[in-house]
Amino acid sequence: MKKxxxxxIRKIQLDMLSYIDSIARENNIEYSLGGGSLLGSIRHKGFIPWDDDIDIMLYRSDYNKLIEELKKSQDDRYSLLHYSTEKNLLSFAKLYDNSTQFISKTDKMHPWTGLFIDIFPMDRLPENEHERLSFMKSVQNNAENLLSTSFPAYASGSKAIYAFARLFLRFPRFVVYHGKWTERAxxxxxxxxxxxxxxxxxxxxTDSRYRAKEFFPKEIFEEYEDIMFEDVKARKIQDHDRYLKQLYGDSYMELPPENKRENHSYYTWYWKD
Structure with a gap:
């Protein structure tokens, strides 16, 4: 295999973003760059220099529409990782490239997949903080149950120490839920x-790694506009400022210290033979 x-890597991901964007526009589906990708589009006009992925987010009804359109796709370059199409152990979907694959010592989920774009559904959340956090904790607990249906997938992590710990901590769930991934999904x-x-x-x-920070006024998901991400015209929520301040603080335009710059270095990507 050729590394x-x-x-x-970025060319493949930009091609996938362009592909999703074309399907979304053709079918009147609104989406926005999300998380670090939205931050990168504002602060860097594209990828965050030390990062290497693309995330998009959609209101649930548009998410469901996009999933259905991607399922209809006749483009052999890509496949959809969604529990209705193949074994997906995550709470969100991915579009992945079929000409690529990864090797990872710590991530054992979906080893047949290639370079991907994460596709996140955005759902309604209650106003009361205790009720909201309790609900999100319930979602995240059920996400753990889903992941624990399969071995060695449940013993995955961004670092070897996390993967090793989860091998033991998630084992009781594996005993209860193994083989039940469709039901749990x-x-x-x-x-x-x-x-x-x-x-x-x-x-x-609702299964966000940002946890308590992940709640936004629903009105900011009502207005969208174009933005360039590298050389691809994509979409974003108009009021990106409220979203980014909520996740990253008022100083989100400033570069973080080097020890806070996260990436996906636990993946090594290859062209398939």
Whole structure:
């Protein structure tokens, strides 16, 4: 196998972003760059220099529409990782490139997949902080149950020490849930949508690693605009400032210290033979 360069990795990801963007525009689906990708588009006009992935986020109804359109796709370059199409142990979807693959000593999830874009559903969240955090904790507990249905996937992490710890800590769940990934995926997906038909003021990705910071006024997901991400025209929420301040603080335009610069160095990417 031939190891990919960072330029090749980013070219594949930008091609995937362009592909998703074209499907979204053709089908009147609104989406936004999310997390570090939205931050990168504002602060760096593209990738954060030390990062190497792309995230998008969609209101749940648009997320469901995009998933259905990607399932219809006839483009052999890409595949959709979603529990309705193949074994997905995550609470969100990925579009991945079929000409690439990864090797990782610590991530044992979805080893057949290639370079990806993360696709996050944004669901309604209650106003009361205790109720909101309790709900998100329940979602994250069910996400753990889903991941614990499969070995060695449940013993994964960004660092070897995390993977080793999870080998033992998640084993009791594995005993209970092993082999039940379809059932657990459906339960989790429905739970995440608990408040979507209720008149609640916030929205967020309910299984977010940002946890308590992940709640945004729902009105900021009502207006969108174009933005350039490297050389690709993409979409973003208009009021990115409120979103980014919520996640990263008022000084989000300043570069973090080097020891706070996260990436996916636990992956090594290769071209398939």
């Amino acid at each position: 990919m360069t960072i330029e090749e 459906e339960i989790l997906d429905q739970l995440m949508q608990k408040y979507d038909n209720q008149d609640v003021p916030y929205i967020g990705f």
